[in-house]
Amino acid sequence: MHLTCSDLLELPKSIGKLQKLRTLNLSHCGNLKCLSDSIGDCNMLSSIDLCYCMELTALPNSIGRNENLRVLRIGYTKIEKLPSSINTLRNLECLDLESCRGLAELPGSISNLHKLQVLNLESCTRLVELPEGISNLQKLQVLNLNFCRLKELPEGIGNLENLHVLNLKWCQKLGGMPRGIGQLSRLQKLGQFFVGEGEKFARISELANIGGISEDLIIRGIEHVMEPNDAQKACLKQKTNLQRLNLEWNRYDDVGEANTELQQGVLDGLEPPGIKVLEIHGYSGTQYAWWMQNEVGGGGQGIAHFSFLRVVNLSTFPNLKRLCGLVDLPCLEELVLYNMPSLESISGGPFPSLVKLEMENLPCLGEVWMVAERTMSDGEEGGGCNCLGQEFRVGIVCHI
Amino acid sequence: MTVTGCPKLKVEPCLPLSLQQLDMTSVSAQLLESLGRCEGYSSLFSFSHLKKFNLENVTGFRYGLGSGCRCNFLQHMTTLEALKIDNFHALTELPESLGSLHSLQKLTIDSCDMSSLPKSVGHLTSLQSLRMSNCSAIHELPKCLGELCSLQQLTIW
Numbered sequence: 001m002h003l004t005c006s007d008l009l010e011l012p013k014s015i016g017k018l019q020k021l022r023t024l025n026l027s028h029c030g031n032l033k034c035l036s037d038s039i040g041d042c043n044m045l046s047s048i049d050l051c052y053c054m055e056l057t058a059l060p061n062s063i064g065r066n067e068n069l070r071v072l073r074i075g076y077t078k079i080e081k082l083p084s085s086i087n088t089l090r091n092l093e094c095l096d097l098e099s100c101r102g103l104a105e106l107p108g109s110i111s112n113l114h115k116l117q118v119l120n121l122e123s124c125t126r127l128v129e130l131p132e133g134i135s136n137l138q139k140l141q142v143l144n145l146n147f148c149r150l151k152e153l154p155e156g157i158g159n160l161e162n163l164h165v166l167n168l169k170w171c172q173k174l175g176g177m178p179r180g181i182g183q184l185s186r187l188q189k190l191g192q193f194f195v196g197e198g199e200k201f202a203r204i205s206e207l208a209n210i211g212g213i214s215e216d217l218i219i220r221g222i223e224h225v226m227e228p229n230d231a232q233k234a235c236l237k238q239k240t241n242l243q244r245l246n247l248e249w250n251r252y253d254d255v256g257e258a259n260t261e262l263q264q265g266v267l268d269g270l271e272p273p274g275i276k277v278l279e280i281h282g283y284s285g286t287q288y289a290w291w292m293q294n295e296v297g298g299g300g301q302g303i304a305h306f307s308f309l310r311v312v313n314l315s316t317f318p319n320l321k322r323l324c325g326l327v328d329l330p331c332l333e334e335l336v337l338y339n340m341p342s343l344e345s346i347s348g349g350p351f352p353s354l355v356k357l358e359m360e361n362l363p364c365l366g367e368v369w370m371v372a373e374r375t376m377s378d379g380e381e382g383g384g385c386n387c388l389g390q391e392f393r394v395g396i397v398c399h400i
Numbered sequence: 401m402t403v404t405g406c407p408k409l410k411v412e413p414c415l416p417l418s419l420q421q422l423d424m425t426s427v428s429a430q431l432l433e434s435l436g437r438c439e440g441y442s443s444l445f446s447f448s449h450l451k452k453f454n455l456e457n458v459t460g461f462r463y464g465l466g467s468g469c470r471c472n473f474l475q476h477m478t479t480l481e482a483l484k485i486d487n488f489h490a491l492t493e494l495p496e497s498l499g500s501l502h503s504l505q506k507l508t509i510d511s512c513d514m515s516s517l518p519k520s521v522g523h524l525t526s527l528q529s530l531r532m533s534n535c536s537a538i539h540e541l542p543k544c545l546g547e548l549c550s551l552q553q554l555t556i557w
Contacts, residue, residue: 356401
């Protein structure tokens with residue numbers, strides 16, 4: 001049965017007599033206020049879709065009798081609470097609650113849904129915590145928590161052996177990841193990692209074995225990494241599917257000298273694979289990452305390494321003085337340098353593909369030697385000057 | 401290219417000639433000088449792709465744009481279609497080379513202390529919009545204004 005009648009207010013009671021009904025799709029019945037209690041009599045029901053029934057405020061408790069139910073979609077409804085009987089839906093595989101913005105909590109008994117594979121809680125913005133029982137959902141493969149305001153994840157999340165996908169986009173309140181998350185060897189799609197403060201949370205090194213097929217990765221709270229070695233153990237370089245990497249320090253005010261050194265070590269340890277977009281925010285070290293510079297330490301290998309890098313966005317580096325010897329970035333199209341109060345000089349390149357260069361709030365930046373790539377070919381090759389590391393070879397800079 | 405809030409920035413030997421759009425806000429006059437320099441380049445020195453140039457809030461400027469040839473960069477920007485100069489009080493005159501901007505469609509001047517427009521402004525045959533605001537030193541407009549055959553919008557307040 002598939003209905004999309006926007007004026008439908010309720011279903012007849014007799015619906016309970018439909019003993020062969022398997023699928024009930026009422027999605028987009030925008031004025032539907034309630035489901036008849038008799039729905040619990042439809043023994044064969046395996047799928048209920050009530051998404052976008054925007055006036056629906058509750059499910060009848062009788063729904064617990066639909067033991068054959070495998071899919072329950074109630075996204076974009078006004079539901080504030082799930083019926084306590086939900087724990088008896090022992091065949092439920094997919095529970096979609098996306099954008100149930102009134103939903104304040106999940107019942108702890110959700111832990112009885114032993115067959116649950118997909119739990120979608122995206123944009124359930126009233127939800128501030130998840131029941132610990134979620135850690136018992138052994139079959140769970142996909143947990144979507146994008147745009148949730150959770151402060152923590154259930155501690156036992158490391159038990160969800162079958163978890164493949166964990167979405168945490170825009171979970172701005174999340175303080176860290178629970179310890180043990182790094183053991184989830186099947187968790188290969190992970191877009192965000194939050195480094196928390198203290199022993200309670202997973203260290204960044206737990207990132208080593210998870211998120212292997214993610215194309216995007218945002219690492220937040222890097223200020224909580226206490227040892228450079230930990231950063232190195234995250235083995236970012238081995239995540240070869242990675243295209244976009246975002247490294248964020250979310251607090252950078254209390255910087256002693258020891259701290260700037262630690263941050264330097266941490267950034268050095270987070271060497272990425274050959275990515276396309278790199279954004280770094282809030283780094284408080286005095287020097288930039290060795291893996292992107294020619295002169296310091298190892299360098300050199302960076303040349304082949306970043307041959308596909310298109311966008312570099314570096315913002316709010318309070319202590320960086322020099323951004324020197326940046327490696328040759330043949331595909332770099334966009335370079336943004338924003339808010340670096342101590343930056344005095346920049347050099348490096350060439351960036352022959354550069355089309356957009358933005359420099360904002362760099363109050364101490366003095367003389368910069370910009371050598372356009374095109375003009376370099378006639379006359380000197382730049383080799384002589386380059387050894388001084390003072391040139392900033394920008395190539396074709398334009399702004400489309 | 402966008403440069404904002406970099407008061408000490410100075411570019412040597414000059415900015416890339418391939419720029420299509422240049423926005424400069426809160427920069428020093430030193431950076432402007434690098435726009436007019438041609439050392440190391442042939443006589444063909446020009447920003448031959450530059451279409452849009454915004455200049456806002458310049459500090460530490462001592463010369464008129466035309467008086468010291470070091471600062472006369474407009475002559476190198478002949479492909480310019482839009483020029484905006486905002487909050488540049490030290491600017492007391494625009495150079496005669498303004499008239500060589502044959503593609504210029506939009507000229508906006510706000511909060512500058514110039515007393516008149518150069519005579520060559522009459523050569524701006526593509527100019528569709530001329531807007532001057534908060535330029536209290538302006539007492540008269542050049543007679544050649546009538547030669548702006550494409551002008552659609554004239555705003556002065």
